[in-house]
Amino acid sequence: DTAVSQTPKYLVTQMGNDKSIKCEQNLGHDTMYWYKQDSKKFLKIMFSYNNKELIINETVPNRFSPKSPDKAHLNLHINSLELGDSAVYFCASSQGVQGHNEQFFGPGTRLTVL
Amino acid sequence: AQTVTQSQPEMSVQEAETVTLSCTYDTSESDYYLFWYKQPPSRQMILVIRQEAYKQQNATENRFSVNFQKAAKSFSLKISDSQLGDAAMYFCAYTSGTYKYIFGTGTRLKVLA
Numbered sequence: 001d002t003a004v005s006q007t008p009k010y011l012v013t014q015m016g017n018d019k020s021i022k023c024e025q026n027l028g029h030d031t032m033y034w035y036k037q038d039s040k041k042f043l044k045i046m047f048s049y050n051n052k053e054l055i056i057n058e059t060v061p062n063r064f065s066p067k068s069p070d071k072a073h074l075n076l077h078i079n080s081l082e083l084g085d086s087a088v089y090f091c092a093s094s095q096g097v098q099g100h101n102e103q104f105f106g107p108g109t110r111l112t113v114l
Numbered sequence: 115a116q117t118v119t120q121s122q123p124e125m126s127v128q129e130a131e132t133v134t135l136s137c138t139y140d141t142s143e144s145d146y147y148l149f150w151y152k153q154p155p156s157r158q159m160i161l162v163i164r165q166e167a168y169k170q171q172n173a174t175e176n177r178f179s180v181n182f183q184k185a186a187k188s189f190s191l192k193i194s195d196s197q198l199g200d201a202a203m204y205f206c207a208y209t210s211g212t213y214k215y216i217f218g219t220g221t222r223l224k225v226l227a
Binding site for chain 1: 156157158159164203205210211212214217220
């Protein structure tokens with residue numbers, strides 16, 4: 001039974017399009033995250049949500065809009081896709097409200113913008 | 115600002131040997147948490163080990179152990195009896211408990227048969 005799942009696993013699209021990535025966790029965690037991993041494997045946090053509330057927004061362009069309909073889901077919508085958005089996007093979750101626990105990662109979504 | 119540095123882009127180790135991956139960090143906080151994550155070719159990030167800065171004892175998980183030197187702001191990972199399945203990218207990560215986790219640039223570990 002998958003703990004943190006993401007759909008789709010691969011996404012190929014044209015510049016200027018709008019796309020969404022979905023994330024779900026069945027661990028009962030309070031906090032969810034989005035990370036971007038670039039071609040050099042550098043992993044950078046984009047957003048953190050705790051109990052559906054945005055708590056971290058790491059100067060991400062406003063073309064990226066996360067949405068958390070409930071504690072178990074955190075979706076990422078990207079408008080007007082650019083070439084530089086090509087990367088692997090990871091969703092993660094963690095337990096508790098202290099913000100320092102182990103993170104459980106999804107399998108990643110490889111986004112390719114042509 | 116907090117930073118995490120992994121100075122070894124790539125390391126190799128013979129099967130059954132021991133290897134140490136380096137990580138240094140910079141912070142003005144006194145209480146924080148450090149992690150090592152493994153990312154195999156499948157892309158799935160998996161926690162290897164976690165260390166709480168207020169604990170002096172080094173964390174250990176089976177063949178994996180850390181050498182935590184708080185004064186030197188160093189957090190190295192030792193892998194003993196290396197196995198082929200240990201081949202992966204290893205990331206060091208830091209958080210002060212603010213939900214913001216900072217990752218290093220990673221070290222690619224190759225295990226030679």
